[in-house]
Amino acid sequence: MTIKLAVLGHPIRHSRSPDIHHAFAARLGLAVRYDAIDVPPGEFASQVAALQAEGYRGLNVTLPFKEEAFALADTHTDRALQAEAVNTLSYDASADHWVGDNTDGEGMVFDLTSLRGWRLAGARILVLGAGGAVRGVLGPLLAAQPQAVVVANRTVSKAENLVAAFATVAQEHGCTLNAGGFTDVQGHFDLIINGTSASLSAEVPPLPSAVIKPDTCIYDMMYGAEETAFNAWAAAAGARRRSDGLGMLIGQAAESFAQWTGQRPDVRGVLAQLRGQ
Ligand code: NDP
Secondary structure, three states, rough: EEEEEEEEOOOOOOOHHHHHHHHHHHHOOOOOOEEEEEEOOOOOOHHHHHHHHOOOEEEEEEOOHHHHHHHOEEEEEEHHHHOOOOOEEEEEEOOOEEEEEOOOHHHHHHHHHHOOOOOOOOOOOEEEEHHHHHHHHHHHHHHHOOOOEEEEEHHHHHHHHHHHHHHHHHHOOOOOEEEEOOOOOOOOOOOEEEOOOOHOOOOOOOHHHHOOOOOEEEEOOOOOOOOHHHHHHHOOOOOOEOOOHHHHHHHHHHHHHHHHOOOOOOHHHHHHHHHOO
């Protein structure tokens, strides 16, 4: 029987999720239909109900519906509760309810550690941005037990609010967690993660370039055919190790796919396949 899955967003035209999930399914010999559905604002809940009636059992959720998906879910995983946003809905037919999860952070940590081989335990990490993506990844990032995390954002109060919300989690993992603005950033970082959407408009947050050292690992959550604006800037400042966020996208998709099908897909193979396209 074909497993019916979909991603809901607005806009959704450029989503790579159907390619990723179909590639997972092909490698595992599973019959999967994965649709990209453009949902007009205000119609998210009715669209989910219609898909449930049509036999869809797994849904990914992207901008701008992650908070609505959180509100719609009947139960939540711990990481969804931490993120206050849901990117994965799984229909539990026996209980007739939707389970909400957030796999973004797991996807990013998998990419950083398993695919890139970058060490997070004991690391000093600078995270740029304080929007939905950063909120989604902070829990799994702190769980990897870095020594220190600094969250810097254009609107400093948003970074401060995020840091306050995750203070206890940071403490549990023995990590110091601080907030600030871009121009205040100083010191040495092993890893800098760009979780702002500045690269979408080819902009770069105004960080002092002195924070970039040749051995600083650079990770931009954005991805594309060309090197992102942030990674190009970091390269010009001397950073040798850089990655975009395509591995994170495939990593989060793999977590969702495993929940829906009970089978763990080949992330490395699919990443190589998509990079080759
Ligand atoms: P949000 O709209 O929730 O947040 C945007 C963030 O970017 C805010 O912190 C905002 O600052 C900051 N920002 C926007 N424009 C600029 C600018 N010109 N200069 C500096 N800072 C800026 O977006 P998301 O958090 O959902 O997404 C952020 C990025 O992460 C996007 O590029 C998205 O594509 C990527 N992403 C990648 C994923 C993956 O799987 N690879 C998954 C999810 C997201 P302020 O608060 O001041 O407005």
